Amino acid sequence: MGNPKQKWTNEEEExxxxxxxxxxxxxxKLIQKDPEFNQYLxxxxxxxxxxxxxxxxxxxxxxxxxxxxxxPRPVQDVPAVPSVPLQTPTVVPAPVIHESPADHVKDxxxxxxxDAKNGPRYTELIFDALKDQNAMDISSILAYIEKMSDxxxxxxxxxPLGARLRRLVQQExxxxxxxxxxxxxxxxxxTNASNQKDTWPRPHPPALYTKVGESLExxxxxxxxxxxxAENKSSxxxxxxxxxxxxxxxxxxxxxxxxxxxxxxxRCTTHGEILLVA
DNA sequence: CTAGGGTTAGCG
DNA sequence: CGCTAACCCTAG
Numbered sequence: 001m002g003n004p005k006q007k008w009t010n011e012e013e014e015x016x017x018x019x020x021x022x023x024x025x026x027x028x029k030l031i032q033k034d035p036e037f038n039q040y041l042x043x044x045x046x047x048x049x050x051x052x053x054x055x056x057x058x059x060x061x062x063x064x065x066x067x068x069x070x071x072p073r074p075v076q077d078v079p080a081v082p083s084v085p086l087q088t089p090t091v092v093p094a095p096v097i098h099e100s101p102a103d104h105v106k107d108x109x110x111x112x113x114x115d116a117k118n119g120p121r122y123t124e125l126i127f128d129a130l131k132d133q134n135a136m137d138i139s140s141i142l143a144y145i146e147k148m149s150d151x152x153x154x155x156x157x158x159x160p161l162g163a164r165l166r167r168l169v170q171q172e173x174x175x176x177x178x179x180x181x182x183x184x185x186x187x188x189x190x191t192n193a194s195n196q197k198d199t200w201p202r203p204h205p206p207a208l209y210t211k212v213g214e215s216l217e218x219x220x221x222x223x224x225x226x227x228x229x230a231e232n233k234s235s236x237x238x239x240x241x242x243x244x245x246x247x248x249x250x251x252x253x254x255x256x257x258x259x260x261x262x263x264x265x266x267r268c269t270t271h272g273e274i275l276l277v278a
Numbered sequence: 279c280t281a282g283g284g285t286t287a288g289c290g
Numbered sequence: 291c292g293c294t295a296a297c298c299c300t301a302g
Contacts (some may be wrong), residue, residue, distance in 0.1 A: 008295085047279090051298095111296080284297105285296105
C-alpha cells in the first residue's frame with residue numbers, strides 16, 4: 001500500500017553518481033548519509049542505492065551485450081556510467097588536504113550539488129579583474145572570480161586557476177611581476193587576442209562535474225567514461241525527453257571538462273613529460 | 279553494512 | 291507474455 005514503486009528521478013540518479021564519484025562504489029550508507037546528497041536521497045535507503053547502481057550497470061553493459069550475444073570479454077571493470085573502479089576500500093579521495101586561504105562558497109552542509117558548469121568565462125573574468133587592479137596575486141584573482149561568478153567556483157579552484165595563469169603568461173597575454181603577482185601585458189603585439197586558445201569547437205563529448213587536481217589517470221578515465229556514456233546515449237536516446245534534457249545539460253558542461261583537459265595537458269607539457277597518444 | 283539472489287510491479 | 295526496474299531477503 002505504501003509502496004507503489006517509486007521510480008528514480010534524474011536528481012536522485014545524478015546524486016548517486018556524484019556520491020559514488022566522491023566516496024566510491026560500495027559506500028552506500030556513507031553516500032546516503034552525506035548531507036551533500038541526502039537532500040536527494042533521503043527517501044532512499046543504502047540498499048536502494050546499491051540496487052539502483054546495479055541496475056544502471058546492467059543497463060549500460062546490457063545494451064552492449066545485446067548487440068553481441070557471445071561475450072568474448074569477461075569485463076572486469078564497473079559500468080561505464082558509474083566510475084571508480086580503482087578506488088581503494090578505505091577513504092579514497094586524496095584531494096581534500098591542502099587548503100588555501102581562499103575558502104569560500106560555504107554550502108551550509110548540503111543545499112545543492114557542486115556542479116562545475118562554468119569554465120569558459122573564467123579567463124574573461126581574469127582579464128576583468130586585472131583590468132581594474134593592474135596587478136594582482138592569485139588569491140585576489142580568485143576572490144574576484146568568486147565574487148563575480150557567485151556559486152559555480154569549485155572548492156579547490158585555485159590549482160586550475162594557477163595553471164591557467166601560467167598558461168596565459170606563456171602565451172604572453174599576461175606577465176608575472178614580483179613573486180606571484182600577475183598583470184596585463186599591454187605592450188607587445190596584442191593583435192590576435194584569440195589565438196585559437198579561448199574559443200573551443202565543442203565536438204560533442206559530454207561531461208559531468210569533475211574534480212580538479214586529480215591525477216591524470218583519473219581524469220583520463222573519467223573522460224573515457226563520459227565518451228562511453230555519450231555513445232550509449234546517442235545510440236539509445238532517440239525518444240526519451242528526459243534523456244534529451246540531460247544531454248543538453250551535459251553539452252553545456254562540456255566546456256568545463258575541456259578546460260580541465262587543457263589545464264592538465266598544460267601541466268604535463270610544462271613538466272617536460274611526453275604524452276604518447278595512440 | 280554490503281553483495282548477491284530472489285520477488286513483484288509496470289510497461290511494451 | 292517477456293523484460294526491466296524497484297523492492298525484498300539473507301548470507302557473510
